[in-house]
Amino acid sequence: MPEHFDAIVVGAGPSGNAAAYTMGKAGLNVLQIDRGEYPGSKNVQGAILYADALERMIPDFRETAPLERHVVEQRFWMLDETSHTGTHHRSDSFNEEKPNRYTILRAQFDKWFSKQVRDAGVTLITETTVTELVRNAEGKVIGVLTDREGGPVYADVVVLGEGVNGLVAQRSGLRPELRPQHVALAVKETHFLPEDTIRERFNLSDENEGVVIEVLGSVSSGMVGTGFLYTNKESISIGVGCLVSDFAEKQIPPYELLDRFKSHPSVRPLLKGSEMKEYVAHLIPEGGYDAIPNLTGDGWLIVGDAGQFVNAVHREGSNLAMTTGRIAAECLVRLKAEGLPATEENLKIYRDALEESFVLKDLKKYRKIPKLLERNRQLFTTYPAFINRSMQAFLRVDGRDKKTKEAEILRGLKRARGGWLRVATDMVKVARAWR
Amino acid sequence: MSEKLIEPEFPGAEAMDAPKPASKAETGLNIVVCIKQVPDSAQIRVHPVTNTIMRQGVPTIINPYDLFALEEAMRLRDEFGGAVTVLTMGPPMAEDALRRALGLGADKAVLITDRRFAGSDTLATSFALASALDKIGEVRPVDIVFTGKQTIDGDTAQVGPGIARRMGLNQLTYVSAIDALDCERGEITVRRRSEGGVQVLRSKLPCLITMLEDTNELRRGTLQDMLRAARAPVTIWSAEDAGIEDALKCGLRGSPTVVKRVFAPSPRAEKAEMVAVEGKTPAQTADAMLDLLFAKAPKLEADLTARFT
Numbered sequence: 001m002p003e004h005f006d007a008i009v010v011g012a013g014p015s016g017n018a019a020a021y022t023m024g025k026a027g028l029n030v031l032q033i034d035r036g037e038y039p040g041s042k043n044v045q046g047a048i049l050y051a052d053a054l055e056r057m058i059p060d061f062r063e064t065a066p067l068e069r070h071v072v073e074q075r076f077w078m079l080d081e082t083s084h085t086g087t088h089h090r091s092d093s094f095n096e097e098k099p100n101r102y103t104i105l106r107a108q109f110d111k112w113f114s115k116q117v118r119d120a121g122v123t124l125i126t127e128t129t130v131t132e133l134v135r136n137a138e139g140k141v142i143g144v145l146t147d148r149e150g151g152p153v154y155a156d157v158v159v160l161g162e163g164v165n166g167l168v169a170q171r172s173g174l175r176p177e178l179r180p181q182h183v184a185l186a187v188k189e190t191h192f193l194p195e196d197t198i199r200e201r202f203n204l205s206d207e208n209e210g211v212v213i214e215v216l217g218s219v220s221s222g223m224v225g226t227g228f229l230y231t232n233k234e235s236i237s238i239g240v241g242c243l244v245s246d247f248a249e250k251q252i253p254p255y256e257l258l259d260r261f262k263s264h265p266s267v268r269p270l271l272k273g274s275e276m277k278e279y280v281a282h283l284i285p286e287g288g289y290d291a292i293p294n295l296t297g298d299g300w301l302i303v304g305d306a307g308q309f310v311n312a313v314h315r316e317g318s319n320l321a322m323t324t325g326r327i328a329a330e331c332l333v334r335l336k337a338e339g340l341p342a343t344e345e346n347l348k349i350y351r352d353a354l355e356e357s358f359v360l361k362d363l364k365k366y367r368k369i370p371k372l373l374e375r376n377r378q379l380f381t382t383y384p385a386f387i388n389r390s391m392q393a394f395l396r397v398d399g400r401d402k403k404t405k406e407a408e409i410l411r412g413l414k415r416a417r418g419g420w421l422r423v424a425t426d427m428v429k430v431a432r433a434w435r
Numbered sequence: 436m437s438e439k440l441i442e443p444e445f446p447g448a449e450a451m452d453a454p455k456p457a458s459k460a461e462t463g464l465n466i467v468v469c470i471k472q473v474p475d476s477a478q479i480r481v482h483p484v485t486n487t488i489m490r491q492g493v494p495t496i497i498n499p500y501d502l503f504a505l506e507e508a509m510r511l512r513d514e515f516g517g518a519v520t521v522l523t524m525g526p527p528m529a530e531d532a533l534r535r536a537l538g539l540g541a542d543k544a545v546l547i548t549d550r551r552f553a554g555s556d557t558l559a560t561s562f563a564l565a566s567a568l569d570k571i572g573e574v575r576p577v578d579i580v581f582t583g584k585q586t587i588d589g590d591t592a593q594v595g596p597g598i599a600r601r602m603g604l605n606q607l608t609y610v611s612a613i614d615a616l617d618c619e620r621g622e623i624t625v626r627r628r629s630e631g632g633v634q635v636l637r638s639k640l641p642c643l644i645t646m647l648e649d650t651n652e653l654r655r656g657t658l659q660d661m662l663r664a665a666r667a668p669v670t671i672w673s674a675e676d677a678g679i680e681d682a683l684k685c686g687l688r689g690s691p692t693v694v695k696r697v698f699a700p701s702p703r704a705e706k707a708e709m710v711a712v713e714g715k716t717p718a719q720t721a722d723a724m725l726d727l728l729f730a731k732a733p734k735l736e737a738d739l740t741a742r743f744t
Contacts, residue, residue: 003662031662037494038494038531041494123662123665123666124665125538125658125661125662125664125665127538127661128658128661146658148655148656148657148658148661149655149657149658150657150658150659150660151658153658153662277480
C-alpha cells in the first residue's frame with residue numbers, strides 16, 4: 001500500500017519551510033522533499049532576514065536561530081564610474097529588543113529552519129528531486145514522482161515551494177516557461193574579514209550591529225539592476241543582479257560586472273584585505289504582479305519565488321516567501337478541518353487571503369515598475385551620472401559664482417535628457433508607477 | 436574476548452557457533468558497519484588571521500571509505516539475507532550520518548554518544564566501538580564487522596584492526612573484493628591489496644573487513660528507504676548503555692595519544708629554478724642542469740666525480 005500524506009511540500013526554502021512548519025504544527029501529516037544534499041544546500045539569497053514574517057510563526061526565533069548582525073544603518077548609493085552620491089539612514093532605535101532586520105548566512109539559517117520544521121513533525125527527505133506531478137483520471141493532482149525508485153508518493157495536496165524556476169509546475173503544464181525579462185540573475189561573493197575590522201570599517205559599535213548598502217547606477221552598466229553590500233559577523237556579502245534579458249543583450253559576463261563593482265573606488269577600501277570564501281549565483285523573480293502565474297489548481301498550489309512573490313523595489317523576497325507559505329498552509333489546515341478537498345474551487349481562499357495581505361497589496365502597488373524600468377534605462381544611467389556630476393560642481397570651489405554653476409547643472413540635465421519635457425515626463429512616469 | 440591476534444592466513448582458531456535466529460525476521464547475516472561522520476576535508480579552510488582550522492559552516496559527510504564498506508555489506512545482505520546495522524560513535528549530530536546511511540539502505544542504526552567519549556584516540560575509540568559491538572552481539576552474534584580502510588580526518592587506519600583485536604575477530608584489511616561467502620561453513624574468501632600484488636584469503640567468520648576505495652558502486656536508496664530513514668528511530672546509547680563499565684578506558688582519559696601541536700608547514704624559502712630549454716640541444720640542457728645542481732651541492736659533484744672517473 002503506497003504511502004499517503006495530508007500534504008507534500010516540494011522544496012525546503014523559506015516558503016516550503018514555512019508551509020511545512022505551519023501544517024506540521026497544526027498536526028497534518030506532511031512530507032517535504034528537497035533536492036539538496038542537506039536542507040538549504042541549494043538555497044541562495046543576499047541575505048536579509050525580515051523578522052516579522054518569521055516571528056509570526058516562531059515568536060522566539062531569536063533565541064536559537066543563527067543570525068549575523070541586525071541592521072542599524074541603511075545606505076543608498078547612486079554610482080557613477082568614479083563617485084557615489086547617497087543617503088544614509090542610521091538610528092539607535094534599530095537597536096531594539098527585537099530588531100526588525102538581520103543579515104544572515106542562508107546555509108546556516110536554512111539548516112536551523114529545517115530543524116524547526118522536522119521538530120514540528122514533518123517528514124523530510126533530501127537529495128531527492130520531484131520530477132513530475134501525478135494526477136488521477138479527473139486531472140486532480142494526487143501525488144508526485146521523484147528521481148528515486150519506489151514509485152509515486154501520494155497526498156491530498158501538493159504545495160509547490162520549488163523556487164524561481166518552477167520546473168515541476170512547468171513540466172506539468174501548470175505554468176509557462178520563465179521569461180528572461182521577468183527574472184534577474186544575481187551573482188554574489190562572500191568575503192571574509194575579521195569581526196573588528198568590519199566593526200571599524202563600517203562605524204559599528206559591536207559585533208551585532210550591521211550595515212546594508214543598496215546601489216543603483218553604473219553598477220549595472222546600463223542594464224536594469226542593482227548592487228548590494230551587506231555586513232555579516234565575519235564576512236561581507238557583495239553582489240550585483242540584472243535582468244537576464246539585459247545580460248543576454250549586452251553580453252556582459254555577470255562575474256565581470258561584479259569585478260567592476262568590487263574595484264569601484266567607493267567599494268574597494270571596504271573589501272581591502274578580505275579573502276573570498278564563496279561565490280554563488282541565483283535567479284530572482286522580478287516580473288512583479290503581472291508575472292504571477294496561476295497559483296492554484298485541483299490538488300496543488302504555489303508559494304514563494306515559484307509564484308514570483310518578490311518586491312524588487314524594496315528588495316524583499318524571503319519574507320514574501322515565508323508569508324505565502326504560511327498563508328497557504330493556514331488555508332490547507334482550514335480546509336482539512338472543515339473536511340473539504342483541495343480543489344481549485346476550495347483553494348480560492350488562498351488567493352483571497354493573499355490579496356488581503358501585504359504580499360499582493362505591495363506587488364499590486366508596484367505592478368507598473370518592472371515595465372517602467374525596462375523602458376526607461378535613463379533611470380539607471382543618465383540620472384545617477386547627473387546627480388554625481390551636480391554634486392561635483394556644487395562642492396568644488398573654483399572661483400566661479402554659484403549662480404553660473406547652478407545654471408550649468410540644470411542645463412546639463414536638460415541636455416542629457418534632450419529637453420525639459422522629457423525630464424518632466426520621467427518624473428510623472430516614476431510617480432505614477434510608484435503610486 | 437581473545438587477546439590473540441589471528442592472522443587471516445590462518446583461519447580462526449575459534450570458529451563461532453552457528454547463528455541462532457531470534458525470529459524469522461532475524462535470520463541470515465548479522466552485519467555491522469562502523470562509520471564516522473567527518474568534516475568534508477575538501478571544504479576546510481584555515482583562518483587567515485589566527486591560522487586555526489575553521490570547522491564552522493563546513494558540511495559533514497560520511498567518511499567516504501565507509502560508504503564502500505556499507506555498500507559491500509548491503510550487497511552481502513541482499514544476496515544472503517540478514518540485516519545491516521550502522522554503528523557510529525560521535526556527538527549527537529552524528530545521527531545525521533546514520534540517517535543518511537539508513538536512506539542508502541541500511542536496516543538499523545546505533546549511535547553511541549557520551550561526554551565521556553570526548554577526546555578519544557584510536558585506542559579509546561576501538562574500545563568503545565568494540566563494547567557496543569559486543570552489546571549488539573548479545574541479541575544475535577555478529578558475523579561480519581565492516582569499516583572503511585581509514586578515515587579522511589584521522590588517516591590512521593587503526594580503529595578497524597583495533598576492534599578486530601579486541602573482539603578476537605579475524606582481521607581482513609585493505610579488502611578490494613569479496614569473492615565468496617559460505618554461510619553454512621562460515622567461510623569467506625576475499626581479495627586483499629598488499630605490496631606488490633593481491634592476496635586471496637580464505638577466513639572463518641566472524642571477521643572484520645576494512646574496505647578499500649573504488650571497490651563497488653554506491654547505490655541510491657529507494658523512496659521507501661528515504662522515508663524509513665527520515666522516520667526510523669536511531670538507537671542512542673550512552674557509555675553505560677553500550678556496556679562500558681570502565682570509563683577510564685574512554686575518551687581523553689583512555690587515550691594515550693597526545694597531539695602536541697597542529698600547524699601548517701611553512702612554505703620552503705627556496706624557490707624552484709628553471710633551466711631554459713629553448714635553443715639548446717638535449718646534451719646542453721643536461722649540462723646546464725648538472726651545473727645548477729653541482730653549484731647547489733658541491734659535495735655531490737665531488738662524490739660523483741670520484742666514483743665515475
